[in-house]
Amino acid sequence: MTDTKILLDESEIPTHWYNVVADMPNPPAPYLGPDGQLLTPDAMQAIFPPAIIEQEMSSQRWIEIPNEVREILRLWRPAPLYRAHRLEQALGTPAKIYFKYEGVSPAGSHKVNSAVAQAWYNREAGIKRLTTETGAGQWGSSLSLAGSMFGLQVRIYMVKVSHGQKPFRRSMMQTWGGEVIPSPSMHTEAGRRVLAADPDNQGSLGTAISEAVEEAASRSDTNYALGSVLNHVLLHQTVIGLEAKKQLEKVGDYPDVIFAPCGGGSNVGGMMFPFLADKAAGRDIRLVAVEPDSCPTLTRGHYAYDFGDVAGLTPMMKMYTLGHDFMPPGIHAGGLRYHGDSALVSQLYHEGILEAVAVPQLGTFESGVLFSKTMGIIPAPESNHAVHAAIQEALRCKESGEAKTILFTLSGHGHFDMASYDKYLAGELQNYSYPDEAIRAALATLPKV
Numbered sequence: 001m002t003d004t005k006i007l008l009d010e011s012e013i014p015t016h017w018y019n020v021v022a023d024m025p026n027p028p029a030p031y032l033g034p035d036g037q038l039l040t041p042d043a044m045q046a047i048f049p050p051a052i053i054e055q056e057m058s059s060q061r062w063i064e065i066p067n068e069v070r071e072i073l074r075l076w077r078p079a080p081l082y083r084a085h086r087l088e089q090a091l092g093t094p095a096k097i098y099f100k101y102e103g104v105s106p107a108g109s110h111k112v113n114s115a116v117a118q119a120w121y122n123r124e125a126g127i128k129r130l131t132t133e134t135g136a137g138q139w140g141s142s143l144s145l146a147g148s149m150f151g152l153q154v155r156i157y158m159v160k161v162s163h164g165q166k167p168f169r170r171s172m173m174q175t176w177g178g179e180v181i182p183s184p185s186m187h188t189e190a191g192r193r194v195l196a197a198d199p200d201n202q203g204s205l206g207t208a209i210s211e212a213v214e215e216a217a218s219r220s221d222t223n224y225a226l227g228s229v230l231n232h233v234l235l236h237q238t239v240i241g242l243e244a245k246k247q248l249e250k251v252g253d254y255p256d257v258i259f260a261p262c263g264g265g266s267n268v269g270g271m272m273f274p275f276l277a278d279k280a281a282g283r284d285i286r287l288v289a290v291e292p293d294s295c296p297t298l299t300r301g302h303y304a305y306d307f308g309d310v311a312g313l314t315p316m317m318k319m320y321t322l323g324h325d326f327m328p329p330g331i332h333a334g335g336l337r338y339h340g341d342s343a344l345v346s347q348l349y350h351e352g353i354l355e356a357v358a359v360p361q362l363g364t365f366e367s368g369v370l371f372s373k374t375m376g377i378i379p380a381p382e383s384n385h386a387v388h389a390a391i392q393e394a395l396r397c398k399e400s401g402e403a404k405t406i407l408f409t410l411s412g413h414g415h416f417d418m419a420s421y422d423k424y425l426a427g428e429l430q431n432y433s434y435p436d437e438a439i440r441a442a443l444a445t446l447p448k449v
């Protein structure tokens with residue numbers, strides 16, 4: 001039996017992030033301002049530091065990781081790559097299953113990889129405070145931690161329903177010094193408007209983003225940080241795929257297919273973009289984003305310009321979208337409940353370079369429980385989407401007798417999500433497929449450009 005855990009030396013943490021824009025067949029569709037005209041870098045200066053804006057617009061293939069950022073990444077990176085022998089045996093599949101485990105970070109997911117970089121660039125630019133939003137709490141925890149490492153104050157607008165359901169995520173943010181505000185709130189115009197229309201509104205990522213952006217734009221000492229979707233976030237996450245590639249090289253392997261959970265696209269970009277360069281060079285590899293049936297952005301959304309938030313304060317991005325006023329159904333993978341998707345991931349999917357699949361909630365938990373019993377790690381509900389797709393692929397291999405090499409991202413652990421496992425184990429979870437009428441209705445809400 002070959003190794004179960006494939007490790008790298010600290011010296012093998014990547015020195016550069018990989019920018020997929022350099023290898024895309026077509027340049028990315030530009031962002032548009034509220035007037036429908038091309039967004040200028042100047043327009044982003046109210047909320048982002050210059051280095052981040054440069055990364056957002058860059059087509060340079062390799063971008064150096066600052067030393068101080070690498071030093072902090074060393075606290076948990078390189079992240080281990082595992083060969084899931086025991087899962088393979090339980091499935092009786094001839095396929096080889098590998099997974100990259102990002103739950104070893106202090107906040108328990110991949111999100112800290114970008115939080116540290118963003119906090120550093122903001123401190124370098126003289127910024128004192130950051131605002132952000134969080135749904136399930138993963139991003140808010142990550143940015144609180146990163147802020148504390150660089151002496152920045154962090155204010156987090158947390159989607160109200162999660163604020164009630166995830167008290168320990170809130171405690172983590174507060175332990176690291178973050179200030180947590182349930183959203184919609186009375187602190188912002190955007191929040192007040194939502195509450196005026198519906199005092200019991202339980203919030204959404206789209207609303208929380210509006211609140212955080214509005215506050216950052218109104219204060220010169222304050223910037224905004226986003227945990228997914230934008231190009232620079234996907235760039236920062238490429239440490240995942242770059243390490244995984246090296247780890248597979250160590251055991252002389254290469255994936256036939258890669259799965260990653262997809263909410264805003266940072267796992268997809270982070271793991272898959274470094275392999276996409278090989279695909280562009282002619283290598284045969286399938287790259288598959290996995291999303292929930294209840295929020296089927298890539299598989300059933302509209303490919304169109306839309307806002308990233310409810311109030312329409314963000315630039316317009318060409319992406320797959322369910323409409324920016326999407327109010328998510330109460331599914332248990334909070335990190336996947338976003339109406340849109342990364343513009344880069346959307347374009348690559350549109351061009352047939354990436355694939356996508358939507359999976360039902362119950363299947364993801366069933367697979368997550370099997371994974372927990374065989375490999376020990378209890379995955380985050382978001383991560384269970386990739387676990388499920390990988391298991392389905394391994395079962396197809398069992399039928400066809402193909403010994404494929406499967407790789408997936410285990411984006412985080414589920415230690416703060418046990419309430420959702422409780423519900424699953426008690427038989428209280430259901431499948432929910434987002435209705436066609438709602439997808440059709442969203443067309444009418446898309447901005448006309």
Ligand SMILES: *Cc1c(COP(=O)(O)O)cnc(C)c1O
Pocket residue numbers: 109110111138139227228229261262263264265266267268335336380382383411412413
């Ligand atoms: C946020 C999150 C996701 C989804 O976000 P992407 O940007 O699409 O990767 C997946 N898994 C975990 C654990 C998360 O916290």
